[in-house]
Amino acid sequence: MSDTLIFITDLMKIYQIGNQEVRALDGISLTIRRNEYVAIMGPSGSGKSTLMNILGCLDTPTSGSYMLNGTDVSRMADNQLAEVRNKEIGFVFQSFNLLPRYTALHNVALPLIYAGLPKHERTALAARALANVDLENRMHHKPNELSGGQRQRVAVARALVNTPSIILADEPTGNLDTKTSVDIMNLFENIYAKGNTIIVVTHEEDIALHARRIIRLRDGHVESDLENQNPVKITHA
Secondary structure (H helix, E strand, O other), X not given: OOOEEEXXXXXXXXXXXXXXXXXXXXXXXXXXXXXXXXXXXXXXXXXXXXXXXXXOOXXXXXXXXXXXXXXXOOOOOHHHHHHHXXXXXXXXXXOOOOOOOOOHHHHHHHHHHHOOOOHHHHHHHHHHHHHHOOOHHHOOOOHHHOOHHHHHHHHHHHHHOOOOOEEXXXXXXXXXXXXXXXXXXXXXXXXXXXXXEEEEEOOOHHHXXXXXXXXXXXXXXXXXXXXXXXXXXXXXX
């Protein structure tokens, strides 16, 4: 198996807004290896959300190629992209994106329903994923019965439940207070230590500093791509 997980070449994304052509991504090339912890940063309008949507197979580029796990996903149809998303990518969103009428256990099991697993297997895997984020005693609670930090832990468990190739986190601490943000970033550190690949899209410098590599975008270009020599590592007394 190749060490390269993501291989992007000359990626372009052009939007037509009235008479104006907007180049959200303007020829981006980059490689991400397995078990990397990468932060993608940039100001509003830099292209980071567009890049995240393409990395997450939520959108396709105008031109260029995107190889994910050895497969060219840049020209796939929507139904093929949906299959890749469910198999390869675990999403963690700023707004949690949990279904309010369902328990934490059911929310975590959702990707496994799409994968076609039988109910007893889904339940066992979802329960294990919740235990891995220290929420085994909250699995039968609904989102409105959980704190913001607990909801994000449910979202992380859901992202991990089908053992994806990538955890893709979009502003994962954006709705959390400072202490809870620290807890979630500590959880990400533990996930990374177990061999997972994590890509965090953020505009917050202190969140990006947890990553081992920081890619900064500006005006649709890679402005810098540097190893983070001194990543923040949280330790609890």
